[in-house]
Amino acid sequence: MRVIEISCLEVWKEISNYLDNDVEPELRARMEGHFKACAHCTAILDGTRNVVKLVGDGMEYKVPAGFRRRLYDRIKDK
């Protein structure tokens, strides 16, 4: 099946949904066709995928030590 061309701008708009598997199959096919032909968009796709991975693996917000104890102390007084 021949897929209709899609512009870089449209690809960028959907790139995050694409990574989340949240695009219709027809759009996915058009985007995949575009990635095969466009090195720039492929670079953005790879970079954005890396961001999702880095943020998910490398960032955490650790609850400060003693958080629970201080919290329970306050609840006790309620």
Place this chain on the structure above:
Amino acid sequence: MEALNPSLETRESELVQKAGAGCREAFYQLVQPCERVLFASAMAILNNEADAEEAAQEAVLKAFTNISRFRGECKFSTWIIQICINEARTKINKARKYLYESIDEPENGEDGDYFPRDFADWREIPSEALQRKELREALQRAMASLPENYREVLILRDIQHLSTEETALVLGIGKGNVKTRLLRARLQMRDALAPGFDGNWSLGRPEYTKVRAW
């Protein structure tokens, strides 16, 4: 709204009932699994540990006092994250009012088209990079540079792994907005973090170390 596993749902509503009757132990059991997400949501808005702890604790205290108002229409975690986000927003609005008095903040437009800053080729993440302190610091800086409404969504979706629906619910925005903000946040993070143009990660190449942390 995600459906809860029925036995978990029953367990949660039992705990809510007990907590409503004043049982602190039951309340603690409800709150413990949410501590991390509460703190992270408050950090997303306040960007400061001490303020984030304060907001998260205030939220838990409010939830305890008002548990009778929780009707089980959503998960307990969704409800308490909503309280926490409101708490953090109130706190930051107070601080902003104090700082800027009458200066109006420009609205952050969400309709403009995105243009990548460059087309850096960034195929692989070397595994050792994740271990590096520089990378963690660069991530934190990039995260801190995001507008607050993008950071909130990025933290809830990509770090706390809330669904689009739940993120929309706790932030009080539409699902479309969640997706748009997540796109912006991810692309801005990419702009901030992508390595040199040829994807070369090696340290010690001055043209990269000047702009990148690794």
